[in-house]
Amino acid sequence: MIKRMHIVLTGGSGFVGKKLTNLLESNGYTITNLDLALGYDISNWSTVSEIDGFDILIHLAARSYVPESYQRPREYYNTNVIGTLNALELCRINNAKMIFTSSYVYGIPSSIPINETHPLAAVNPYAETKLCGESLCKAYSRDFKIPSLILRPSNIYGPEQTGDFLIPTIIKQIESGTINLKDARPKRDFIFIDDLVKAYLAIIQSSLGETEVFNIGSGESHSVMDVAQTINKLCGNSLKIEYADSDRKIEIMETRYDISKIKKLTGWYPETNLETGLKTILNIG
Secondary structure (H helix, E strand, C coil), X not given: CCCCCEEEXXXXXXXXXXXXXXXXXXCCCEEEEXXXXXXXXXXXXXHHCCCCCCCEEEECCCCCCHHHHHHCHHHHHHHHXXXXXXXXXXXXXXCCEEEEECCCCCCCCCCCCECCCCCCCCCCHXXXXXXXXXXXXXXXHHHHCCCEEEEEECEEXXXXXXXXXHHHHHHHCHHHCEEEECCCCCEECEEEHHHHHHHHHHHHHCCCCCCXXXXXXXXXXXXXXXXXXXXXHHCCCCCEEEECCCCCCCCCCECCECCHHHHHHHCCCCCCCHHXXXXXXXXXX
């Protein structure tokens, strides 16, 4: 009898975690969900120290809203850095592989598209916590031979995303008839949630044994105005779009990922363009 691979997932009830759990279970993996809602706090060792008998730990649990990281830095460092340290300790004790979710670590890009060798630079507290997490993964790989796959998704979007992220914020304004944008200029690489979780599956199925870093994105960039205009188009051009072009602290004006590495090593590629993804969110056939 072939043993089913056992995967521990932190943050499994979150936006990405729920989708990823469903995909992995449908592909025959056994999943243990370490989530606050179930009494597991990855930043509190005493709540997770007894977890054992797994092959891979996928670390998704994190605080991730950049503006809030300026207001609550201690909470961000505690969750994102101490949580990553505890996840790595579980991997060390169980001789398991770590899959770490990072982001925002390239700072203001010196070149476009951005590949995995681009210099790293944190430009906000959230990004600094992710750089700390990556450093811990590399240290545990070096010192304890724990394979650590570091995944750097671009801007994730999809159905059921909540909070103050760009696309949910725009969609919440549809009913009012007016979309208000703080700054229409920044361009981002948007990755649809279904494509993202398929990338995680491809990474797992590729059986990569050494520490590697992968960008996950669409390979395209779209401005905030592009997103608003596409949503307006899908709504029959019935919306008014207003914007202020107000600058945020250290605004990154464009991100676009080079995704050739993950394509080459796993065969994964994004299937959903921005308009198709937005149609899915808006439930437009």
